[in-house]
Amino acid sequence: MIGCGNIGQIHAVGLTHLVDDGDVRAVAAADPSDEARAAANRNCRFERLHDDGHAVIDDPEVDAVMITTPTSWHRELVLATLAAGKPLLCEKPLAPRFEIVRELHDAVTAAGVTAQVGFHTRYNYLASRLHDLVTTREVGDPMGYALRDDQYWPTGQVVPGHSSWRSERAVAGGGALLEHTIHGIDIACWLFGPAVRVWGRTRSVFGYEVEDTAAVTVEHSDGTIGSIVTVFSGVRGREETRLEVFFESATVETTIGFAVGADEDGFMVQRPDSAPERPDLATMRDDHLTSLGITRRDFFFPTYPADRAWVRSVRAGEAASPGFGDALLAHALVEASYRSAATGDPVELVGDLAP
Numbered sequence: 001m002i003g004c005g006n007i008g009q010i011h012a013v014g015l016t017h018l019v020d021d022g023d024v025r026a027v028a029a030a031d032p033s034d035e036a037r038a039a040a041n042r043n044c045r046f047e048r049l050h051d052d053g054h055a056v057i058d059d060p061e062v063d064a065v066m067i068t069t070p071t072s073w074h075r076e077l078v079l080a081t082l083a084a085g086k087p088l089l090c091e092k093p094l095a096p097r098f099e100i101v102r103e104l105h106d107a108v109t110a111a112g113v114t115a116q117v118g119f120h121t122r123y124n125y126l127a128s129r130l131h132d133l134v135t136t137r138e139v140g141d142p143m144g145y146a147l148r149d150d151q152y153w154p155t156g157q158v159v160p161g162h163s164s165w166r167s168e169r170a171v172a173g174g175g176a177l178l179e180h181t182i183h184g185i186d187i188a189c190w191l192f193g194p195a196v197r198v199w200g201r202t203r204s205v206f207g208y209e210v211e212d213t214a215a216v217t218v219e220h221s222d223g224t225i226g227s228i229v230t231v232f233s234g235v236r237g238r239e240e241t242r243l244e245v246f247f248e249s250a251t252v253e254t255t256i257g258f259a260v261g262a263d264e265d266g267f268m269v270q271r272p273d274s275a276p277e278r279p280d281l282a283t284m285r286d287d288h289l290t291s292l293g294i295t296r297r298d299f300f301f302p303t304y305p306a307d308r309a310w311v312r313s314v315r316a317g318e319a320a321s322p323g324f325g326d327a328l329l330a331h332a333l334v335e336a337s338y339r340s341a342a343t344g345d346p347v348e349l350v351g352d353l354a355p
Contacts, residue, residue, distance in 0.1 A: 001015065001026075001028075001029045001030070001040070001046070001056070001065075001066045001068060002029070002030045002031075002056050002057075002065065002066070002067050002068065002069055002077055003030075003031060003053070003067060003068035003069035003070070003073070004029055004030070004031035004033065004036035004040035004068075005036050005068070005069075005070070006162075006163065007068045007091055007118075008040050008068035008069075009039050009040050009043050010301045010303055011068050011307060012029070012041075012043035012044035013043045013044065013299070013300070013301055013303075013304070014299065014301060014303045014304035014307045014308070015044045015066075015307065016044040016045075017296060017298075017299055017304055017308075018307065018308060018311060019045075021296070021308075023308065023311050023312075024311055025047070025061075026044050026045065026046045026047065027046065027047050027048065027056075027059060027061050028046055028047060028048040028049070028055070028056045028059050028061075028062055029046040029048075029049055029050070029056070030049070030051065030053040030055060030056045031051070031053075031069075032051050032052075034051075037049045037051075053067075053069070053073075054080060057077070057080050057084050057086065058084065062086065063086065063087070063314070064086055064087040064089075064114075064311075064314045065077075065081045065086050065087070065088045066088070066307075067088060067089065067090040067091060068091045069091075070163075070165045070171050071093050071094075071095060071096050071171060071179075072095075072096050072170065072171045072172075072173075074090055074091075074094055074095055074104070075100050075103070075104060077090075078090055078094075078104050078107070078108070079104075079107060082107055082111045082113065085111075085113065086113065087114035087313075087314045087320075088113070088114075089115070089116045089118065089307070089310045089320075090104075090115070090116075090117055090118065091117075091118040092117055092118050092182055092183070092186075092327065092330075093172075093173060093174070093178050093179060093182055093331065093334075094117065094324070094327050094331060095173065095331075096169070096170065096171065096172060096173025096174070098331055098332070098334075098335040098352075098353075099352075101327065101328060101331040102328065102352070104324060105324045105327070108324040109324070109325075114310075114313050114314045114317065114318065114319065115320060115323060115324055116306070116309075116310040116320035116321070116322065116323060117322050117323065117324060117326065117327040118303070118306065119182075119183060119186040119187075119306070119322045119326065119327070119330070120183075120305070120306035120307075121183045121184070121186065121187055121241075121256065121302070122186070122187065122190060122306070122322055123292070123302065123305040123306045123309065124256055124302060125284055125285045125288035125289070126254045126255075126256050126265065126267055126284075127187050127190075127254075127256065128288055129254075129267065129284065130187075130191060130243070130245060130252060130254060131190060131191060133245075133247070133250075133252060134191045134192070139247040139248065139249045139250035139269075139271065140248025140250070141247065141248050142192060142222070142224045142245055142246070142247050143224065143225075143246045143247065143248060144224060144225050144226055144245075144246045145188065145191075145192070145224065145226040145243060145245045146226065146227050146229075146243070146244045147181070147184045147185075147188060147226060147227070147229070147241070147242070147243050148228075148229050148230075148241070148242045148243075149176070149181040149184050149228070149229070149230040149231070149240075149241050150231040150232075150233060150235075150238065150239075150240060151176070151232060151233075151238065151239040152232070152233060152234065152235055152236045152237060152238055152239065153167075153212065153232040153233065153234060154166050154179070154180075154232070155167045155208070158206075158234055158236065159236055166210070167208040167209060167210065168208075168209055168210075169209040169210050172210055173210075174210050174211065174334065175202075175204070175208065175210030175211040175212055175214075176210075176212055176213065176214055176230040176231060176232040177200075177202070177214040177216070177228075177230050177337060177338075180230060181214075181228065181230035182330050182331070182334060183241070184228070184230075184241055184243065185330045185333050186322060186329075186330040187243070188218065188220070188226060188228070188333075189220070189326070189329045189330055190322075190326070191224075191245070192222050192224040192226070193220045193221035193222045193224075194220065194221050194332070194333075194349065194355045195218050195219065195220055195221075195329070195332065195333040195336065195349055196220065196221050196348065197218070197219040197346055197347070197348050197349070198217070198218050198333060198337050198340055198346065198347050198349070199216070199340050199345075199346040199347070200214060200215065200216040200217070200336070200337035200338070200340040200341045200347075201214065201215050201216075201340075201341050202337075202341040206232070206234075211341075212231065212232040213230070213231050214228070214229070214230050214337065214341070215228070215229050216228040216333075216337045216340075218333065239257070239258045240255060240256075240257060240264045241255065241256040241257075242254070242255045242256075243255075243256070249271060249272060250269055250270060250271045251269075251270045252267075252268070252269050252270075253267070253268045254266060254267045254268075255267075258302070259300055259301070260285075260300055260301065260302055261281075261282070261285060265281055266281075267279060267281065267284065289305070292305060292308075292309075329355055332349055332353045332354075332355065333349070336348075336353055
């Protein structure tokens with residue numbers, strides 16, 4: 001694992017479960033910070049610790065590499081891992097600039113290695129149930145959706161002790177839309193297909209280099225239209241995603257918290273002339289994990305099911321999901337939103353933004 005900051009430390013907890021399950025050896029971790037390395041190592045006992053990520057990539061005992069660094073480091077580390085011929089998982093966003101995302105996608109495609117992107121929300125039981133409703137057409141065709149995503153500002157100026165690189169455009173590339181809501185955007189593209197037309201607006205209320213507020217209207221390839229509102233606020237401790245999908249014969253409201261079994265979690269289906277249906281969430285979650293072949297229930301962070309799926313893809317030598325092609329679709333929607341916000345005009349996803 002390369003990158004032992006907050007996200008790396010969360011992945012390290014999941015890696016401990018995978019070590020306990022007999023799925024992996026935690027061979028090496030790297031980070032330039034002694035403190036960060038120590039924190040990750042408390043969550044998962046790695047055999048070796050380094051201050052340079054290339055020592056992990058070059059280690060002959062390392063079969064696969066997890067990249068959990070700040071966004072601007074991804075390009076160098078992904079390309080180095082591909083040059084070493086090793087499978088990889090790279091956290092989102094893939095890069096600060098869209099042309100680099102395209103470069104990494106093309107490089108992964110050419111290399112033919114198993115490569116996954118850290119869109120762990122796809123493994124959430126609530127998102128999975130929404131996907132089932134869309135694919136089966138159980139309640140008709142999807143017509144439109146509203147995605148609302150809000151989180152505390154993940155920067156040290158708002159949350160004492162937090163890293164602050166997400167406030168810097170050169171490192172992060174973007175704010176609430178790119179850094180946070182790209183998870184929800186990936187889900188929207190997973191449900192409704194690639195975006196074909198986008199109109200967006202952004203604000204920077206807190207005065208950082210990247211946006212803390214964005215509103216986007218999207219038309220997808222299946223005809224579904226949606227609205228996205230994302231906010232980084234000063235409400236420390238809050239992190240919630242609300243996705244309402246309007247079908248021909250039902251309205252579905254779902255709220256997804258960050259943690260497994262979060263208090264915010266909710267799922268409601270309203271069918272014609274019927275009382276709202278609110279399934280038991282614990283049963284729903286348990287059924288979903290069972291369908292994935294996951295027997296343990298002692299994990300708190302949602303990265304574990306996604307990391308476990310990646311490990312199994314690596315072992316089988318198969319394509320991983322979500323992959324770099326999925327990430328390209330999500331990044332293209334974000335890039336189109338930024339271009340629209342800059343010009344004030346709708347942007348069609350053609351040319352370099354085309355899937």
